[in-house]
Amino acid sequence: MPNEAHMKAALQAYIDAYNRNDLEAVLSLYDDNATVEDPYGTLPKQGKEAIADFYGSAMANGATLELAAPIRASHGDSAAMAFDAVVNLPQGQVRVRVIDVMTFSDAGLITSMRAYFGPSDIEVPEANQSSAS
Amino acid sequence: MPNEAHMKAALQAYIDAYNRNDLEAVLSLYDDNATVEDPYGTLPKQGKEAIADFYGSAMANGATLELAAPIRASHGDSAAMAFDAVVNLPQGQVRVRVIDVMTFSDAGLITSMRAYFGPSDIEVPEANQSSAS
Numbered sequence: 001m002p003n004e005a006h007m008k009a010a011l012q013a014y015i016d017a018y019n020r021n022d023l024e025a026v027l028s029l030y031d032d033n034a035t036v037e038d039p040y041g042t043l044p045k046q047g048k049e050a051i052a053d054f055y056g057s058a059m060a061n062g063a064t065l066e067l068a069a070p071i072r073a074s075h076g077d078s079a080a081m082a083f084d085a086v087v088n089l090p091q092g093q094v095r096v097r098v099i100d101v102m103t104f105s106d107a108g109l110i111t112s113m114r115a116y117f118g119p120s121d122i123e124v125p126e127a128n129q130s131s132a133s
Numbered sequence: 134m135p136n137e138a139h140m141k142a143a144l145q146a147y148i149d150a151y152n153r154n155d156l157e158a159v160l161s162l163y164d165d166n167a168t169v170e171d172p173y174g175t176l177p178k179q180g181k182e183a184i185a186d187f188y189g190s191a192m193a194n195g196a197t198l199e200l201a202a203p204i205r206a207s208h209g210d211s212a213a214m215a216f217d218a219v220v221n222l223p224q225g226q227v228r229v230r231v232i233d234v235m236t237f238s239d240a241g242l243i244t245s246m247r248a249y250f251g252p253s254d255i256e257v258p259e260a261n262q263s264s265a266s
Contacts, residue, residue: 004253041209069201069215072232073251076174080232080249082202082215099205099213099232101249116213116234118206120137 002104004073010110011071011081011102018055018065026055031109038115063087068097078103092125135237137206143243144204144214144235151188151198159188164242171248196220201230211236225258 002010010029017025027048030036036051037044038058045054063085071081078101085096098117102110135143143162150158160181163169169184170177171191178187201215211234218229231250235243 004251008253039208040211041207070230070254072215072230072249072254074174074249075172075251078173078249080213080215080234082205082213082232097203097205099215099234101213101232101234116205116207116211118137118208120141121203121205 001077001106002108004079006108007073007079007102007104008071010104010108011079011100014102014110015065015067015081015083018059021059023052023055023059026059027052029110030113031105031107031111034109034111034113036113036115038113039118040114040116041118044112061087063096077105089125093123094125095123097121097123134210134239135241137212139241140206140212140235140237141204143237143241144212144233147235147243148198148200148214148216151192154192156185156188156192159192160185162243163246164238164240164244167242167244167246169246169248171246172251173247173249174251177245194220196229210238222258226256227258228256230254230256 014026014029030051032048035044035046036054045051066084066086068082068084071079073079080101082099085098087094096117098115101114103112105111147162163184165181168177168179169187178184196218199217199219201217204212204214206212213234215232218231220227229250231248234247236245238244
């Protein structure tokens with residue numbers, strides 16, 4: 001089982017790689033047969049190719065990931081982190097509040113990722129909000 | 134599937150009930166056959182009786198739960214939250230950094246809880262730390 005320090009370092013490396021738009025570095029953290037369920041509640045992407053497609057599209061949005069609290073490890077094969085994905089638009093800032101849970105292989109690669117956020121976790125600029133009645 | 138607002142309210146109710154030491158209110162959030170894996174990586178407790186025993190012991194520690202970031206919902210049957218469990222001891226404060234992920238039944242009750250934290254997520258008062266060499 002990967003140790004806590006390794007898993008936490010991998011999640012920090014994920015944040016850092018994402019924020020410098022380094023797709024290869026993000027993919028290098030994943031096992032070849034990993035699954036990515038982002039958001040949780042949708043069909044998981046499986047395998048490096050599908051995951052590469054997913055991150056290629058996701059990173060094109062230009063979001064910056066900001067940790068909302070220190071990364072957590074576990075007594076098992078997983079680590080988790082709360083972060084905000086922030087996109088700066090001309091009309092203001094969009095902030096998506098997410099918790100990611102990753103499981104790891106014995107070799108220390110991510111075997112699954114699940115991203116917990118729903119429509120209610122997306123903050124949009126005031127002027128963009130649909131008027132709720 | 135339970136809606137996002139319901140799941141977020143249930144997690145807030147969990148925090149509030151825990152903090153007023155209200156075991157019955159915590160248990161009322163759980164489905165009769167729910168599992169609690171706390172911490173993740175250990176054998177889950179299953180069913181109301183086992184879960185009652187677990188919380189009875191846990192709450193005796195006198196920890197206060199403090200949200201570290203807003204509660205997240207999802208596009209599925211789950212919600213998640215990052216919080217710190219804080220215990221004030223004569224020699225200082227112990228802080229355990231946790232992320233909980235809960236799944237919900239259609240009826241809106243918690244069917245599973247997983248608590249992600251490891252030994253490295255426990256901050257102990259300076260004087261209590263073993264001297265690492």
